[in-house]
Amino acid sequence: MERTFAIIKPDAVGQHMIGQILDRIETAGFQTRAMRMARLTKKEAEGFYAVHREKSFFGGLTDFMSSGPAVLMVLEAPDAIRRWRDLMGATDPAKAAPGTLRKAFGTSIDRNATHGSDAPETAAYEIGYFFSGIELI
Numbered sequence: 001m002e003r004t005f006a007i008i009k010p011d012a013v014g015q016h017m018i019g020q021i022l023d024r025i026e027t028a029g030f031q032t033r034a035m036r037m038a039r040l041t042k043k044e045a046e047g048f049y050a051v052h053r054e055k056s057f058f059g060g061l062t063d064f065m066s067s068g069p070a071v072l073m074v075l076e077a078p079d080a081i082r083r084w085r086d087l088m089g090a091t092d093p094a095k096a097a098p099g100t101l102r103k104a105f106g107t108s109i110d111r112n113a114t115h116g117s118d119a120p121e122t123a124a125y126e127i128g129y130f131f132s133g134i135e136l137i
């Protein structure tokens with residue numbers, strides 16, 4: 001079993017897509033080990049995306065991620081990191097494969113509906129950033 005960190009981003013929450021995305025997560029066989037709704041502060045979003053600090057999109061990304069409520073989740077499955085990224089699809093919804101979440105629910109590269117960890121080390125950092133051990137069920 002492997003755990004990954006996932007977010008339903010503020011664009012998807014604002015467009016009432018939480019239920020549809022959770023349905024896809026459960027249908028795909030993930031167990032939800034933790035889940036919480038939160039509106040990130042700008043500083044919390046900057047800390048979460050610290051690896052992207054030097055990128056041109058960092059300011060816009062952290063403004064967007066702190067613009068409204070998001071759903072924070074820990075998902076568990078065999079090969080969860082890769083499988084969740086496969087279910088999300090490519091970063092740019094225009095390039096995401098049919099049937100993926102970003103194709104269905106994203107509207108642009110900076111409004112792409114969901115987040116997923118990209119490696120075991122980042123999953124561990126991201127899970128620990130938002131959840132303490134006692135919250136992982």
Ligand code: UDP
Nearest residue numbers: 052057061090091109110111112115116118
């Ligand atoms: N992003 C953006 N513009 C870009 C590239 C990325 O706004 O040109 C945003 C996008 O929301 C993406 C996030 O920054 O999900 C993190 O980028 P990353 O390359 O890690 O993509 P991901 O792992 O989310 O697919």
Ligand code: MG
Nearest residue numbers: 115116117118
């Ligand atoms: Mg990434």
